[in-house]
Amino acid sequence: MTNVTTKILDAKGRVTLGTKYAGQTVVIDDSNPGCIIIKPMVMIPAEExxxxxxxxxxxxxxxxxxxxxxxxxxxxxxDVDGDLAWLGDVEE
Known part of the structure; x- marks a missing residue:
């Protein structure tokens, strides 16, 4: 079942989603002028x-x-000694 809510944008084009979504990162897809999709996202560091x-x-x-x-x-x-044995072969 879909939960539909009507909102009115303010003078600057903003809309609030409510405290349920406060502090979340979202992606807004407005590529279709008749449908705006807002998806909650989780960001991860590039090195991970x-x-x-x-x-x-x-x-x-x-x-x-x-x-x-x-x-x-x-x-x-x-086997710590075995694991570290290769260190003797490393040049400084």
């Missing part, structure tokens, strides 16, 4: 956009969060 574009990474993240929620942790301990 790769995660939303990479399905495999997103699925791995979701699985990791599910494992953490389910307290499903690995039994193995990290």
């Amino acid at each position: 956009a790769w995660l939303y574009e990479n399905k495999e990474a997103r699925n791995l993240l979701r699985q990791g969060l599910k494992d953490a929620t389910d307290r499903n942790f690995t039994e193995a301990t990290p």
